């Protein structure tokens with residue numbers, strides 16, 4: 001038996017649709033694997049009733065197949081499905097790391113990215129890697145067709161998750177197929193600003209660099225209460241606020257750890273005023289999947 005902790009992630013960060021992602025300190029999935037002749041899966045924890053245990057439908061089944069590593073895989077969900085926090089990706093990243101160890105496949109974390117992304121294709125229709133890559137590698141990650149660039153960024157953040165769901169597959173349906181050149185130029189500038197901010201752990205640059213007029217306006221319209229929650233977080237000291245992944249979670253960048261309480265409180269209150277229950281994670285951009293149980 002081998003146990004790993006695979007963190008939630010926040011993809012896109014506004015200006016980096018399908019390109020940027022960060023690992024979050026919390027929440028996380030715990031994935032336990034043991035060798036077997038065929039793959040079986042059990043799922044417990046938050047939202048487990050909505051997650052299939054059939055290996056053909058669960059992201060970890062695709063990972064076990066890609067690594068030719070049949071196993072009994074126990075997933076204890078800390079990351080709620082359809083949250084915008086890379087729930088399906090956390091399990092996939094955790095399974096990739098755990099099975100790679102269990103079967104001595106010897107692959108690096110970067111080499112595991114396309115394997116973990118196979119699982120994402122099952123649930124969202126595309127093998128986008130902007131969640132699995134940060135869950136595997138930690139920090140801030142840039143995913144392009146040419147490769148993966150990782151920075152050990154560390155910034156305090158708040159993620160506020162309403163009790164509503166948005167399926168990543170549905171949210172991909174509202175992404176515009178075309179954009180105005182002026183908006184593309186602005187977005188390139190914002191993405192560059194954000195990237196420099198991540199290399200400097202600068203919350204002002206990162207917050208400013210999350211602005212995006214192409215995808216975020218369409219995505220945020222799927223989240224009841226988004227505009228007021230965003231406004232409340234900014235008024236309470238957040239440097240930037242955007243949709244986390246495909247939503248409905250909302251990500252706020254904070255200047256200091258001690259700012260997080262006020263930002264989280266403002267976001268929770270604003271959702272509450274809109275009649276929507278929510279919970280807030282006061283966390284930080286953090287490390288990737290951690291192996292913490294030896295083979296036994």
Ligand SMILES: Nc1ncnc2c1ncn2[C@@H]1O[C@H](COP(=O)(O)OP(=O)(O)O)[C@@H](O)[C@H]1O
Nearest residue numbers: 050051058059082083084086087088091123168
């Ligand atoms: N191991 C898994 N963990 C979470 N969701 C999974 C898993 N395997 C398959 N799914 C399916 O993936 C969907 C959730 O994924 P997604 O919409 O990408 O959520 P998130 O935005 O949190 O990543 C749900 O339909 C769920 O049943």
Ligand SMILES: N[C@@H](CCOP(=O)(O)O)C(=O)O
Nearest residue numbers: 011018084085086168245246
């Ligand atoms: N780039 C993807 C990221 C989806 O993230 P999730 O956490 O909502 O699964 C997208 O925006 O569709």
